[in-house]
Amino acid sequence: MEDKPLLQTTPRLIVIGGSAGSLSMVLKILPHLDVKLQVPVVTVFHRKSSDDTTLIEVLSTRTCFEVSEIEDKAGISPNVFYIAPADYHVLIEKDYTFTLDDSEKINYSRPSIDVTFESAADVYGANLVCILLSGANADGVNGLKIAKQKGGCVIVQDPAFAEVPYMPQQAMTHVTPDYILRPDNVREILAVLGGQPV
Amino acid sequence: MEEEVSIQITDAELEIILDDLLMIHGYDFTSYSKASLKRRMNRLVLHDKFLSFAEFRYKLRAEPEYLQRFIEEITVNVTEMFRDVTFYKTVREQVLPVLATWPLIRIWHAGCSTGEEVYSMAILLKEANLLHKSLLYATDINPAVLANVRDGIFPLSMMKQYSENYIQSGGKKDFSSYYTALYNVVKFDEALGSKIILSTHNLVSDGSFNEFQLIMCRNVMIYFDKELQDRVLTLFDDSLEKLGFLALGAKESLKFSAISSKYKQLENREKIWRKVVE
Numbered sequence: 001m002e003d004k005p006l007l008q009t010t011p012r013l014i015v016i017g018g019s020a021g022s023l024s025m026v027l028k029i030l031p032h033l034d035v036k037l038q039v040p041v042v043t044v045f046h047r048k049s050s051d052d053t054t055l056i057e058v059l060s061t062r063t064c065f066e067v068s069e070i071e072d073k074a075g076i077s078p079n080v081f082y083i084a085p086a087d088y089h090v091l092i093e094k095d096y097t098f099t100l101d102d103s104e105k106i107n108y109s110r111p112s113i114d115v116t117f118e119s120a121a122d123v124y125g126a127n128l129v130c131i132l133l134s135g136a137n138a139d140g141v142n143g144l145k146i147a148k149q150k151g152g153c154v155i156v157q158d159p160a161f162a163e164v165p166y167m168p169q170q171a172m173t174h175v176t177p178d179y180i181l182r183p184d185n186v187r188e189i190l191a192v193l194g195g196q197p198v
Numbered sequence: 199m200e201e202e203v204s205i206q207i208t209d210a211e212l213e214i215i216l217d218d219l220l221m222i223h224g225y226d227f228t229s230y231s232k233a234s235l236k237r238r239m240n241r242l243v244l245h246d247k248f249l250s251f252a253e254f255r256y257k258l259r260a261e262p263e264y265l266q267r268f269i270e271e272i273t274v275n276v277t278e279m280f281r282d283v284t285f286y287k288t289v290r291e292q293v294l295p296v297l298a299t300w301p302l303i304r305i306w307h308a309g310c311s312t313g314e315e316v317y318s319m320a321i322l323l324k325e326a327n328l329l330h331k332s333l334l335y336a337t338d339i340n341p342a343v344l345a346n347v348r349d350g351i352f353p354l355s356m357m358k359q360y361s362e363n364y365i366q367s368g369g370k371k372d373f374s375s376y377y378t379a380l381y382n383v384v385k386f387d388e389a390l391g392s393k394i395i396l397s398t399h400n401l402v403s404d405g406s407f408n409e410f411q412l413i414m415c416r417n418v419m420i421y422f423d424k425e426l427q428d429r430v431l432t433l434f435d436d437s438l439e440k441l442g443f444l445a446l447g448a449k450e451s452l453k454f455s456a457i458s459s460k461y462k463q464l465e466n467r468e469k470i471w472r473k474v475v476e
Contacts, residue, residue, distance in 0.1 A: 071449065072420050073423075073424050073427070085448075087448075088420075091233035091237065093231065093232060093233045094209070094232065097424075099231040099233050099234055099420065099421075100449050101234050101274070101420065101421070102420065102447075103234075103274040103276055104276055115237070118237070119237065122233075122236070
């Protein structure tokens with residue numbers, strides 16, 4: 001992967017998917033989000049309902065991005081760190097607005113990472129960056145495949161550094177990531193997304 | 199993991215299907231959320247193993263039975279009893295005591311799907327001793343789901359979850375006293391169903407048909423685009439008595455809608471609005 005230091009296209013959306021054990025990596029990513037990126041970040045975590053405000057508060061202290069739970073039909077703005085609400089899938093419309101969807105769980109999950117990766121790939125194509133983190137099921141893997149087919153950039157957390165390696169392992173088996181994310185290269189990879197060489 | 203080989207509906211093909219549905223069958227899905235529709239259509243095409251878009255389109259145009267299946271699969275029929283327990287607790291504590299002051303209580307469950315919320319409401323009304331003077335109008339675009347509401351039959355496997363929801367929403371009884379188990383399903387007490395009036399109703403094309411004191415439409419409008427959401431909210435406004443209540447889903451809002459100035463949200467921020475201006 002190090003032989004591909006620069007992205008072919010400018011990222012216009014970053015989608016992060018994570019399940020069990022992914023929060024610590026998200027907390028490492030947050031301080032490196034730079035407003036110069038001019039991108040929105042959408043995160044889909046598997047989590048139980050309720051503690052929404054706590055999570056937003058915890059994340060807000062680590063980043064200069066505004067942290068906000070996704071609202072139905074809201075427009076997608078740069079420099080916002082969006083969080084999928086518990087119990088709804090998040091889709092993206094061609095006019096760059098969000099749609100929430102409470103249909104059947106996918107991979108036993110709602111929100112499902114696959115749903116958002118696939119929908120984002122349909123809208124953003126090669127301008128999409130998908131990041132898949134730690135987790136205990138294979139949600140997100142199909143979405144990564146589709147993102148890759150459409151020319152998007154795929155980043156997977158190194159399973160060796162993931163609290164629960166199953167999800168990134170599954171991803172590595174089925175997709176060749178453009179970058180492998182480790183605790184010690186978060187800053188470099190985010191710099192690459194901003195158009196700077198490693 | 200197996201590679202799934204399937205045709206993918208393009209945006210242009212989606213528009214062709216939407217045109218066909220409207221022109222040939224009179225179903226107007228053109229103002230539905232496109233991302234959601236496309237995802238559900240692709241799932242259907244994959245599941246029903248179509249080899250080409252033309253084949254899918256032909257079947258949908260020519261076979262009424264397949265149209266029926268399409269409607270069932272494209273519309274989302276995921277619902278629960280007492281979903282969002284704090285919502286139902288608020289209905290119990292703040293809405294029903296107000297409804298009790300009307301001589302006849304009319305409630306509209308718009309987009310009721312398989313009827314879990316209608317039965318939840320009937321249970322609340324019964325416990326508040328209001329069911330005898332209430333009418334619950336349950337409507338949906340999809341005639342197939344309404345048969346389920348009429349029968350009051352639900353999967354046994356869901357009852358543990360529903361019972362927990364019921365208790366957390368302030369229910370005091372033994373939830374199983376409301377139904378009889380028959381193998382893998384349960385049938386709810388017929389007295390609960392006796393006040394439910396069923397009808398197909400399409401929120402896109404059908405108008406107001408009565409005046410209500412409470413309209414429940416939870417997690418239906420998220421599948422509509424912004425403009426249709428506004429139209430439907432206006433339909434609800436036309437169908438709601440002054441001081442009546444409008445209840446929406448956990449992620450829905452009157453904010454930025456055309457009718458918002460006439461409504462006041464309950465103070466506890468549950469998604470219930472009261473019509474304060476005629």
